[in-house]
Amino acid sequence: MNDKKKEPLFHIVKKEELPVYKTLKIRIIAILMALVVCSVLTTVTTGINPIEVFQSIFAGAFGTTRKSWITLQNTAILLLISLALTPAFKMKFWNIGGEGQVLIGGLAAAACMIVLGQKFSNGMVIVCMIIASLLAGMIWGLIPAFFKAKWNTNETLSTLMMNYIATQLVAFYTIVWEVPKGSGKIGIINQNTNIGWLPQIFGSKYLLTIVVAIAFTVFMYIYLYYTKQGYELSVVGESENTARYIGIKVEKIIIRTMAISGAICGLVGLLLVGGINHTVTTTIAGGQGFTAVLVSWMSKFNPIVMMLSSLLIVFMDRGASEISTAFGLNHSYSDILTGIILFFIIGCEFFITYKIQFRKKADKEEQ
Numbered sequence: 368m369n370d371k372k373k374e375p376l377f378h379i380v381k382k383e384e385l386p387v388y389k390t391l392k393i394r395i396i397a398i399l400m401a402l403v404v405c406s407v408l409t410t411v412t413t414g415i416n417p418i419e420v421f422q423s424i425f426a427g428a429f430g431t432t433r434k435s436w437i438t439l440q441n442t443a444i445l446l447l448i449s450l451a452l453t454p455a456f457k458m459k460f461w462n463i464g465g466e467g468q469v470l471i472g473g474l475a476a477a478a479c480m481i482v483l484g485q486k487f488s489n490g491m492v493i494v495c496m497i498i499a500s501l502l503a504g505m506i507w508g509l510i511p512a513f514f515k516a517k518w519n520t521n522e523t524l525s526t527l528m529m530n531y532i533a534t535q536l537v538a539f540y541t542i543v544w545e546v547p548k549g550s551g552k553i554g555i556i557n558q559n560t561n562i563g564w565l566p567q568i569f570g571s572k573y574l575l576t577i578v579v580a581i582a583f584t585v586f587m588y589i590y591l592y593y594t595k596q597g598y599e600l601s602v603v604g605e606s607e608n609t610a611r612y613i614g615i616k617v618e619k620i621i622i623r624t625m626a627i628s629g630a631i632c633g634l635v636g637l638l639l640v641g642g643i644n645h646t647v648t649t650t651i652a653g654g655q656g657f658t659a660v661l662v663s664w665m666s667k668f669n670p671i672v673m674m675l676s677s678l679l680i681v682f683m684d685r686g687a688s689e690i691s692t693a694f695g696l697n698h699s700y701s702d703i704l705t706g707i708i709l710f711f712i713i714g715c716e717f718f719i720t721y722k723i724q725f726r727k728k729a730d731k732e733e734q
Contacts, residue, residue: 378724390719397715401708408707415694420704427689428682436573438678438685440643443580444635446677448652448659450580450587450670451631454624456660457591457668458603464511464526466656467533468504468629470649472636474537475503477647480556480563480640481544492563496641497634504633505626507533512625516618530656537649555645565642576638583631588670600624632656665713683708 385393406417428438448465455462479496487495511525546554557563568574591597599620603610607617640647658680666672687701 374726376726379721380724382720382722385719393715393719394712397711398708401711404711405704405707409704413694413696413700420690420694423689423693424683424686426693427686430689434685436571438681440573440576441685442674442678442681443576444639444643445655445659445662445681446580446673447576447583447635447638448632448655449662449666449673449677450583451628451635452659453587453663453668453670453673454591454600455628456663458600458620458624460512460515460621460624461523462508462511462526462625462628463523463657463660464507464529465628465632465659466652466654467526467530468507468632469636469639469652469656470530470533470537471507472500472504472633473640473647473651474533474540474636475499475633476563476637476640477544477553477556478540481553484557484560484562489560489562489564493565493641496563496637500633500637501630502633504629504631504636506629508625508629508632509622512621516621534649537647537651541648552648553646556640556647558645563641564645565638572642575642579634579638584670584674591668591670596623661709661713665716679712680709 402421405420409415409417409420427434429435448469451468452462452465476496476499479492479499483492483495507529511520511522511529514520514525515522541551541553544553545551565575568578591600599610599615602613602615603617603620610617610620636652639651644651662673662676662680666676683705687705688698690696690701690704691698
């Protein structure tokens with residue numbers, strides 16, 4: 368009787384870090400496979416030519432000059448939120464509160480526009496908006512950071528709950544400032560005077576957000592990879608005990624990092640209220656605070672890669688909306704296609720990080 372314990376059929380083994388071209392190849396294959404699955408599904412369930420569907424997706428994102436600018440603007444907003452969350456994620460502080468930090472920053476900007484709009488000049492109001500939005504977002508990030516640093520509370524739950532508080536605050540002030548009374552919405556703020564409206568660059572209302580996003584991408588890349596603070600984030604993320612052993616004050620890093628994350632999210636709120644929508648609502652962030660978590664994770668916390676990840680997700684989202692219009696399908700169907708593509712993109716990360724080693728191969732290596 369053989370007493371030797373039977374080996375599993377296969378082992379999951381972590382790979383050595385792959386070269387960039389190989390990881391890119393795996394991701395491209397994953398996207399192509401996703402498109403094939405979407406094509407088959409579309410043909411079987413609707414009878415529509417899948418080529419026409421993909422043409423509609425592209426047209427929805429880049430079909431006209433205006434659509435192209437909106438796609439790039441939306442990409443910039445998603446990218447900025449992703450950049451804001453990344454320093455916290457890099458040190459394994461799971462900041463799920465981006466949505467609330469954006470909302471509270473937008474609320475602060477709207478308050479300045481409404482309260483100060485008739486009292487100060489446009490330039491002064493914009494300066495107050497910038498300061499208020501940065502401070503509001505920073506404070507909203509510092510609250511869960513303080514409790515984490517002081518009492519090691521669960522940051523995932525605390526940042527998530529802060530989202531709901533921010534949403535209800537915006538809902539409350541929407542009723543306080545509603546125009547006209549009883550409408551349940553604020554409407555366009557300072558529509559006649561444009562007080563508090565952020566300036567346009569070269570006459571384009573889309574360009575400011577894009578320029579700010581590019582600037583912060585460069586800043587965050589340098590901050591994460593070429594500064595002492597970025598190094599400290601990496602050490603804390605790897606091991607808090609090691610960080611403490613070499614003299615890093617972990618609590619200080621947590622506070623500082625969440626202050627930065629919250630401030631950048633507050634800036635996004637400013638851009639949404641002062642530069643894009645000129646009003647504030649509970650849905651002004653559009654769920655991008657949660658989508659940004661996916662973007663940051665997919666990009667392995669690399670700001671440059673986040674530009675491509677953000678563009679891909681916005682491209683699919685806008686293209687999915689076009690499918691609903693062009694073919695009379697409800698939005699749920701386009702969401703299904705988007706979900707399939709994201710599933711393949713996320714799933715391919717397994718094959719980038721790990722490999723499957725079967726029993727026979729393992730036995731030969733032992734011999």
